[in-house]
Amino acid sequence: MKRGKIYLLGTGPGSPDLRTLRTVxxxxxxxxxxxxxxxxxxxxDLLGGKEVVTADMKEELFRARxxxxxxxxxxVVSLVSSGDPQVYGMASPTMEMMCRRGVDLDVEVVPGVTAATAAAAKLGAPLAMDFAAVSLSDLLTPxxxxxxxxxRAAEADFELVFYNPISHSLLKEAMQVVSKYRVPSTPVGLVRGVYRPEEKVILTTLGEWQSHLNEVNMVTTLIVGNSRTYVCNGRMITPRGYDRRYRF
Structure with missing residues (x-):
């Protein structure tokens, strides 16, 4: 019998244009x-003639198994996540299950465009310096x-990317924490359904973001600028530091 293989891949944010060639x-x-x-x-459009096994949310271990x-x-199996399979995707639970069960298979991780960079592209250039990505799903993490x-990330002045803002109450708490270290005028970007037909891009501030809370769901990504992030021409910009050494 031939040796099987698992591709752990990400489809990107949703648009066919942002699938990698290797994913296809x-x-x-x-x-x-x-x-x-x-x-x-x-x-x-890529599933014709294939055996397709689908599952619901919270059935990640079923999919891995x-x-x-x-x-x-x-x-040959493709285990498909959105975005990138390593960023809150299926790469980790699948490899962990293989390890715990003593299974050794040919596995290839195929990177994809994650929500952080996809949303940032719609907002301008907010992730030009050090940033931290945090999942706000408390299903597995207290x-x-x-x-x-x-x-810790806000205190260190990282730009912040919030994934999976499923709980509005937890999101509010997280933004209150950020507010201890950032002024109310700090730029905040909300991108819902990035690169999908229902896409919506909102540029607001740390002091005003809650007026857009009704736009926040599981496919919304929030980006909070650091202390140097500003808005110009309708775009979030985080300086890399060139202005500290050179004249534009």
Whole structure:
């Protein structure tokens, strides 16, 4: 029996234009595609003639198990995340499950465009310097741990990217933490459904962001500037430091 393989890949934010060539090649090579139902719709044009296994949210371990079992049968499997498979995606739980079960398969991680850089591109250039990405989903991580990370990153003046703002109450707490270290005029960008038909881009401030809370859901990414981030020509800009040494 031939040796199976697992591709751990990310489709990017959703638009076919932002799929990598390697992602498309991997999907074409695959016998089986395992993914979340919504992601299957985003790559439906590449699934013809393939065995497709879909699952709901909170069924990540089911997806990992199915992908491993199919690969053990000698099949080439694509386990599909959105964005990048390493950034809050399926790469870690799949490799962890293989390790714990003593399974050794051919695995290739295929990088993709993650929500942080996709949303930043729509806002201007907010991530030009050091930044921290924090998931605001408390399904697997205690709220206290999340807020502690936000506090440390905000204190260190990192630009902040908030993924998975499922809980509005936790998001409000996180932004209150940030407010201890940033002035109310600090630029904040909200990008909902980036590079998808329902995309919405909002540029606001730390003092006013809550007026747009109704736009925040699971596919919204928030970017909070650091102490030097500003807005010009309708774009968020975080200086890299050239202005400290050179004259523009």
């Amino acid at each position: 090649e991997a999907l074409k090579e695959s016998d089986v595609v395992v993914t979340y139902r919504t992601y299957a719709q985003l790559i439906g 199915i992908a491993i079992e199919k690969a053990q049968e000698g099949k 709220r206290e741990e999340i807020l502690r990370k936000v506090d």
